[in-house]
Amino acid sequence: MLEATRCGNGASGRNGGFVQASLTHGTGNGLSRFPDELDRLERLGRENFDGLARDVRDLGIDAEFEATGDLVVALExxxxxxxxxxxxxxGRFGYETELLDAERTRAEVNSPTFLGALWTRTGSALVHPGKLADGLRVAAHRAGVRIHEHSPVRELRDSVSVIADAGVVRARGVLLATSAYSPLVPAIGRYVAPVYDYALVTEPIDRALVGWGRRQGVSDMGNQFxxxxxTADDRILWGGYDAVYRYGGPVGPHLDDHxxxxxKLSQHFFTTxxxxxxxxxxxxxxxxIDTCSRFSVFFGRALGGRVAYALGYTGLGVAASRFGARVALDLLDGRSTEATQLAMVRRRPVPFPPEPLRSAVIQLTRNRLAAADRNDGRRGLWLTALDRLGLGFDS
Ligand SMILES: Cc1cc2nc3c(=O)[nH]c(=O)nc-3n(C[C@H](O)[C@H](O)[C@H](O)COP(=O)(O)OP(=O)(O)OC[C@H]3O[C@@H](n4cnc5c(N)ncnc54)[C@H](O)[C@@H]3O)c2cc1C
Structure with missing residues (x-):
């Protein structure tokens, strides 16, 4: 394994730690994009979610995995x-849920802004992402994987040669999992737009002030959510809302602060x-975040099938990347499985246009999403047109 910096330095070590069974960025998104195979996708997602929980346990990874379920809260x-x-x-797809009115929602987590919630008890957990990434790194090493950190791959060539700074690696096959980073295969760049997501964490809080006894993960329902x-030591991790795309899609440590x-996040936190x-x-x-137009992982092959890739998780990849890696390895080995036959695996998302149109389209879409949040959810012409084309933009 060749890693440009340190394992877990990418999104895997800095995400919100929401572990979700859905492979399709939510069941609703799955239903609109893959209606014919959503039953199978949901089952595979549940198996993958259970598999991740089992891996964490069996590999002895202390990742603060908590099967808390989650709350989606209504603010309007x-x-x-x-x-x-x-x-x-x-419910149709087997999740255990419970609707809460405003009073019961506030009894779970005390915010004057909450008007109701959906508590999903199954298929949703929390994890400490940094500890998970570290634990998987140790487990892979123990299983015999040779890990070379600080080894950025510069280029792939036919045979297949992987050109890294320290030399050339010859490989039978290559699995690319480069997420939002500079694509090593040009096709990837057409489908992925790097979008920055930001988070704050408080000092430990007095839990008596917020309740939150069952520790569910919480999200709201805005387009900008x-x-x-x-956290395990009773801090609050608070992230999301802005999804920042910059012209040309640069990625790097200089963009970690904004x-x-x-x-804005701080102001919204104290309102809540x-x-x-x-x-x-x-x-x-x-x-x-490796955003693609269908909000869920896509797959592809290059260099005569000797390279396979899995990316495009669009902000929901903690569990789904386990599934994506398995599928991409099967594609690389030419193994036909239930998953490799899925339309979701065989079909690609609609590509984003090249720059400068890409920025213009993304900024316009962000702008219209924010406007819809301000205007009672009314989506307007642009978003309605994108909805009809099955396109969109999310973090
Ligand atoms: C702030 C934030 C919050 C999020 N919250 C959640 C959440 O709560 N729940 C959820 O499910 N998902 C969340 N996500 C998304 C989730 O973290 C990702 O979908 C998932 O971690 C992607 O894993 P990955 O292995 O594909 O990519 P990454 O973890 O980004 O790993 C890619 C790795 O490839 C390396 N690399 C790139 N190019 C090269 C190269 N040329 N040579 C060598 N190495 C290279 C990088 O250094 C990096 O380590 C969040 C993401 C962010 C950024």
């Missing part, structure tokens, strides 16, 4: 009926939890 009256629709949809959770987003006024943020960071 118009969102409350959508919770019931979502409960019905999830927040996600938040407790003061305007941190200021006014009782925590005075609490300070001890950590802040950003990370690149």
């Amino acid at each position: 009256p118009r969102e409350v009926p959508d919770l019931a629709d979502e409960a019905e949809l999830l 927040h996600y938040y959770r407790l 003061d305007p987003t941190f200021a 939890f006014p009782q925590l006024e005075g609490v300070r943020f001890s950590h802040r960071w950003g990370g690149a």
Whole structure:
């Protein structure tokens, strides 16, 4: 394994730690894009979710894995009926859910902004992403994987040769899992736009002020949504909302800080939890998300099938990347499995246009999503057109 920096330095070590069974960035997105095979995708997703929990246990990884379930909270009256629709949809695919009114929601997590919630008890957990990445690194090493960190791959050539700074590696096959980073195969660049997501973490809080006894992960229902959770030592991780795309899609440590987003996140945090006024943020960071137009992993092969890739998780890859890696290895080995036959695996997303159109389209879409949040959820012409074409943009 050749890793440009250190294992876990990418999104895997800096995400919100929401572990979700869905392979399709939510059941609703799966239903609109892969209706004919969603039953199978949901089952494979559940097996993968259970498999991840089992791996963590059997490999002895201390990743603070908590089977908490999650709460999706309504902040606007118009969102409350959508919770019931979502409960019905999830129920159809075997999830255990419970609808909570405002009072019961606030009894779970105390915020004056909550008007109701959908509590999904199954297929959703929390993990410490950095500890998970570290634990998997140790387990891979123990299993005999040779790991070369600080070894950026510069180029792939036919035979297959992997050109890294320290020399050339000849390989029978190559699995690329380069996420939002500079693509080593040109096709990847057409489908993936690196979008930055940012998060804050507070100092440990007085839990009596917020309740949160069952420690669920929480997210709201805006197009620009927040996600938040407790850490093992009772800090609150608070992230999301802005999805920052920059012209040309640069990725690098210089973009890990973004003061305007941190200021907005901080303001939204205290609106949600006014009782925590005075609490300070001890950590802040950003990370690149491999956004694609269908919001879920896609696969491909290059160099005569000797290279396979899996990316495009669009901000929901903690569990799904385990599935993606398995499928991509099967593609590389030419093994036909239930998963490799899926339309989701065989079909690619609609590509993004090249620059400068790419920036223009993404910024316009972000702008219209924000406007829809302000205008009672009304999606307007541009978003409706994208919806009809099965296109979109999300972090
Ligand atoms: C702030 C943030 C919050 C998120 N929250 C959640 C969440 O709560 N739940 C969820 O499910 N998902 C979340 N995600 C998404 C999730 O983290 C990713 O989908 C997942 O970690 C992707 O894993 P990966 O292995 O494909 O990519 P990464 O973890 O990004 O790994 C890619 C690796 O490839 C290396 N690399 C790239 N190019 C080269 C090269 N040329 N040579 C050698 N190495 C190279 C990089 O250094 C990096 O280590 C979040 C992402 C971010 C950024």
